[in-house]
Amino acid sequence: MESDLTFTDQARAAQDASRSLATAGRRLKDQALHAMADALAAAEASVLAANADDVAAGRASGMSDALIDRLALTPARLAGMVQGLRDVAALPDPVGDVLRGWTNPNGVQVRQIRVPFGVVGIIYEGRPNVTADAAGICVKSGNAALLRGSSSAFNSNRATVAALQDGLAAAGLPRTCVQLVEGGREVTAEMMAARGLIDVLIPRGGAGLINAVVEGSKVPVIETGTGNCHVFVDATADLDVALDILLNAKVQRPSVCNAAETLLVHRAVADAFLPRAIAALGEAGVTVHGTPQVRAFSDAVVPAADDEFDAEYLSLDLAAAVVADLDEALDHIRHHSTGHSETIVTASIANADRFVAEVDAAAVLVNASSRFVDGGEFGFGAEIGISTQKLHARGPMALPEMTSTKYVLTGQGQTRP
């Protein structure tokens, strides 16, 4: 259906729909989310059939097994998408929250309240479950969604959005609250140029996609981040704790942005820590890419090329270096960090304080695994991504981060002297 519309038609329809959503109120939005969940569950057969077409096309084009796995939907994954919509319905509505309020000396009352952005554009790769997740978060936060998914998931996304729109209509909201944006690369460019039509653009995917959107967009962007996350093992670290944290941060789920990519070890504990760490990492299937100082501890360590300390492996690989002291660790992180999540393992209050104060990142961790930097772990209940920019939202973004604010001033005829 939507493929007959121009992008501008879709964006105008989204603006109209966003006005319905902005004043819908929590009860109606939650009814819509449950209706979307019902409709998606009812459409299981058509969504899985459409996904099978995408998977077949992916295999035919030589897509890797890992990417096929990201693309493929199963009854269990679809059930997860359905449950995700119901979970968002159960969360508090951020819209209407009063953030600040006061009465001026002249009696004018001022309140700062949360309001939806309006129209949110999301440009994403791969996983078709993002389609339902993003739609649910946008509807709950009162925003119309323009979803620009990957062409590899085209059929899956189309079937999913059709079901979600059926749910919106069943609840009495415009189908255009959630739209799939179809077309070639020129449509992505149109989205990035749509200042005044799209209020916020959120790219989700690899560094190439994110950089292209951040650099090319005239619409305000929330950058969701790549994570070149460091673990620094300080001279005073409890080495058992350091090993637990390192292994967890690297191995528990290596394909995600809050996984560790670089190990920095204080030279005072290099002898005691690195042989144990290299052995344990090896047993866990991790290839360590080390500087000559690290390679001296084990033949299992492969050489780290110059640019590997800037790499986000997202795999069972880890760059490793020895540093002279905290200053060198801070300097290394300053030069290589992507500003996502950075960890120190230490027993020293002074060093923990300096690390927290001086490392410039969305999250800084002391004696805990960076895998905790996550909307679910934070108890947010829903997450649209992890922002690595400093404007608007930094770190895991949930429903409140999907809103703007408005000042409401109420008087009885006051004027300014």
Added chain:
Amino acid sequence: MESDLTFTDQARAAQDASRSLATAGRRLKDQALHAMADALAAAEASVLAANADDVAAGRASGMSDALIDRLALTPARLAGMVQGLRDVAALPDPVGDVLRGWTNPNGVQVRQIRVPFGVVGIIYEGRPNVTADAAGICVKSGNAALLRGSSSAFNSNRATVAALQDGLAAAGLPRTCVQLVEGGREVTAEMMAARGLIDVLIPRGGAGLINAVVEGSKVPVIETGTGNCHVFVDATADLDVALDILLNAKVQRPSVCNAAETLLVHRAVADAFLPRAIAALGEAGVTVHGTPQVRAFSDAVVPAADDEFDAEYLSLDLAAAVVADLDEALDHIRHHSTGHSETIVTASIANADRFVAEVDAAAVLVNASSRFVDGGEFGFGAEIGISTQKLHARGPMALPEMTSTKYVLTGQGQTRP
């Protein structure tokens, strides 16, 4: 001094300085602000002499009296800049504020704390007092400032920044906490491309400057806005109150962004209100530009061209139209608003509620003058501008809006199962 440096040199120096500022603490920053005030007061003769050169050059180039007035510094205006720095020192420091905090079930403590952006670039026109005001707000909020002033105020800005840097040095902070960015238009382009060097860019000036920065920048921008502000006089309005508010919003200071530019009158009160309003506006020196319905009330009303309802006059001019009802008023505002400050005068709770809910603007006012939408009137004590974008900050921006946040997670070795 700075003219010998490339822009990249200056930006790198600003990054280094921002690290000193980020960990400086309130006491040191306040000492620096007072030292900057002292140094600026001591430099009065050189700043005024430099300003006289700018004014002479402006006159020679045919600059209008209004612009000369904006450009000219006097001992009183300079004293205001000095006092502004001391006032900022007296304000609370937003850096380090804990916005949220909780303990996860596993014992990991999470805190979200305010941190400086890092390096803030400000591109502005005209008034040389912005140089000191912006420098003070940046230093207090822990940000290094790269100030790109107008070429017409070049000598004034250079002398001002030299004095401010003397103050920074006297307090033991790097002079490069505040730098003037000199050079031709290509330097503005370099600032807009400086992703990774500048954290946030804030344009302050006319619509042309702001649009150029918003559309061209790869660095995240906070859009400070032009204001095409509407006053809607509803059918139930107290017409005395409506006239007070209209006159105040239009006349009290017509050159600023929160001044009224368009009057919309419900047709039910057009007969009773418009003749009085047109007469009172005329006495106050305002030219009313009206639709034929408005012109029918008075020969003093000049015709409004089609595009005048999009104009930000910033002068003693006002566009005026009659609307059939609240819906038509909302529709007019939706099509012409710049999203700054919109006012309804009404006695109806239902209409006030709809106006507040449906008008999409940084500020919405019920029975009060839009001139109250101002950091000073809000009690913020300092204002870097009024944001009309929905990301990060919307409305008057003060010290807290000049910060980002950072999550700090503290554990005792916790890992993710």
